[in-house]
Amino acid sequence: MKILPTILGTALILLAVTTVLPVAKAEETITLMSHDSFNISKEVIEIFEKENNVTVRFLKAGDAGAALIQAILSKKNPLADVFFGVDNSFMSRALDAEIFVPYASPLLSNIPNHLKLDKLNRLLPVDYGDVCLNYDKAWFKKHTLAPPKELSDLIKPEYKGLTVVENPATSSPGMAFLLATIGRFGKDGYLNFWTELRQNNVLVANGWEDAYYGHFTSASKGDRPIVVSYGSSPAAAIYYSEKTLSEAPTAAVIGDGSAFRQIEFIGILKGTDKPELAKKLVDFMLDIPFQEDIPLQMFVYPANSKANLPELFTNHAVVAEKPVIVTPTAIEKNRNKWIEEWTNTVLR
């Protein structure tokens, strides 16, 4: 029984060390809260830290929905100074909760108007990406079938059993894709589309990881050659490939009215005791160094139109010319109803 005290002792020391260490560094800090997918290069954040003689603390709080709720719940005593990653589908919820303070950053002039959805600048656009269909090029070549060009192709008989989508009730790309169908077929027509898609044996997975890595033919031994993912996913498939690839194994479908544009925003949390520094951090996140860091770290597009795209993006990632538009207010107002109707049509 001597092992137990030894382990207990070691663990207590470890616990003490891990709790005390972060306290030891006592310089000025600013906290950035985000969802789990946030990423930034080390040398990029160091530019900001050196310029302002400050340490940036990062907090990640689950998926986009969970992170926002935690920011709302803690509004009386905020967890952070700046929040990154409210998207247009959750925007109204964030603004209704009144957790952000307005800030008209000078860098907004470099951001195209169609991305600026909040007139009061409480939430400033920082990046965007299109949720759309991806397909496995090799599979369609092998089966000599024409790959899909737009959403209505999915209900053709020859596409029976080929598609996997995400559940809008548990996944944010799933919700974005539901919004794409609502924008494309209208509030009255989208359920007909889904009824036919169900008859065409669509598979619904609860999350993107499961849809992509569990069922997509190109990513693992799945049996579905069409998946709902992002316009930049083919580029990511090249970037994160074991062997150097000259061509992406997958392609994105971005024909008019078949993609939903997800715009991500950044905002200063009400109650911060470092408003000036928070403004500087927001400026920094909208400025060139971070904006040019975005594509290869998070595989979305920078909002700042002055930012140059990496070659990988110009060659292999795509943006929709005419993405589907559903306003944030309409989304927040109808979210529950749409998800409920969708669930009744597709799952029950």
Next chain:
Amino acid sequence: MRNGRIQFSVNFLKTNFGSNRWLLLSLPLLFLALFYFYPLIKIVFMSFAPEGVWEPERLRQLISSDNYFRVLRFTFWQATLSTLLTLALALPGAYIFAHFNFPGKNMLQALMTVPFVLPTVVTAAAFRALLGSGGLVNSWLITALDLSIPPIRIDQTVAFFLLAHIFYNYSLVLRIVAGYWSSLDPDIREAAGMLGASPWQTFKKITLPLLVPAITSAAVLVFIFCFTSFGVILILGGPGYATIEVEIYRQAVQFFNLPMAAALSLIQILINFLLMWLHARIGSKNRVGFFSTAIGGTPKKVKGFLQKSFLLANLLFMVILLLAPLSALLLRSFIGEHGFTLAYYSSLFTTHSRSVFFVPPINAVLNSVGFGLAAMCIAVTLGLFASTYLASAKGRSVPFWDAVIMLPLATSAVTLGFGYIITLNTPPLNLRDSLALVPIAHGLVAFPFVVRCILPGIRQIPQTLKEAATLLGSSPLQVWRYIDLPLTSRPIMVGAIFAFSISMGEFGASSFVTRPHTPTMPVAIFRFLSQPGDLNYGQAMAMSTILMLVTASGFWLLGRIADNR
């Protein structure tokens, strides 16, 4: 200061059999009050009345729609079925582990605990590599039987998540029951045999009733574990199935309907509390003491054809259920698009990521092990205090406290995580974004496991033994040190192992705020799986393999040390 504290605890243990026995419970209760009841109560109140105004209309659906009743019925049904299946399959395994010695026993035991630490996404990948439409079994069947479509379709079926629940919980039942079984006095069975009872009669009339405390203890854990199942149902069951836990997440995060999420959390807690209370009531009455004086019993060598085939059949089952998916995972981490490769492992260590959140895999391993050990300490300490109290106290309140201790396991992680955000936010408890919260939250969930592991054993210690020691002049502390502790060392070890595993797999704690610079292994695996690309998938599999190896070798080492004591 430190001396004073030790002196205090000695005095406090000396009184342990006096009227101050409840002091033993005060440490676990204080912990629960701070890190469980306070956050939970505050988040429930805040959810029901966000601006101080009670909004009952957001709850109307609870009664008006039959959806929630369906969810509740499904949750109950699948938890019951999973528990019964796991018990039926694991009890024969517990028998052979308790009674026989065979080569590789320790290794197998260590490997069997591995599923416990695997993130659900990885478990899903392992089973799909084996049974999926493009998996090993299906491809083999297609070639062997000349079929055109895969004959086994397991994705998004009831069978798939039941299988996963068995996969996760098999070793839990096996270890709790086997540990207890091996400490039962073999004399009594031999006596029954001499009096003419058949082996089956002996088992039914004597062994089984004696095993009841351990079996129900394990069953209770499996039941709550499956009742609150989240990832397994979400990923393997697909969107056609939802447990209460899944519904809580949907209501809170997607619909922002906090009153509904809070109401469902309370329903989940209440149902589990009633069940635990009932279990504890039956358990505390059911005290029989046929404890072997030879600690741990003496495992025999396998003899005869019947025993050999029974042993082989069980081992075969374990290999198929547990080792086949794990090996499929292992293989997957070495096989790329073009056959065998070490690229996934080498890229883990020489990755081109410039991300500020990147840490070398070895750091993720160390973080996981560090948090695991800290959580284990918390859980074992609290568990020892609580079990010692529950085993020695008498009266009507005992089953109540027993059930209270189980509550953290039955509580939605989303709800509790949100509770932490709004409560632990001012000094001295400004812990909501501190690293210390990780082992605390893991320890909170692991603590009921430890109690369930230790309590049946500690209750079996004959009171006469302790009384004799006391008569001979031993202090209560000495009694505890020289009788209780050595006689329950095996269950404590099992409890510690599971506490450690719970933290390593950090199930249930996924919705807490994390400090991204100190990722654990499951967090690192999720990071890989959040971007497309075969390298990401391969690295996730490689990281999972490392997680498996670290856990298995840790437990194997622990087992060796425990055996050589």
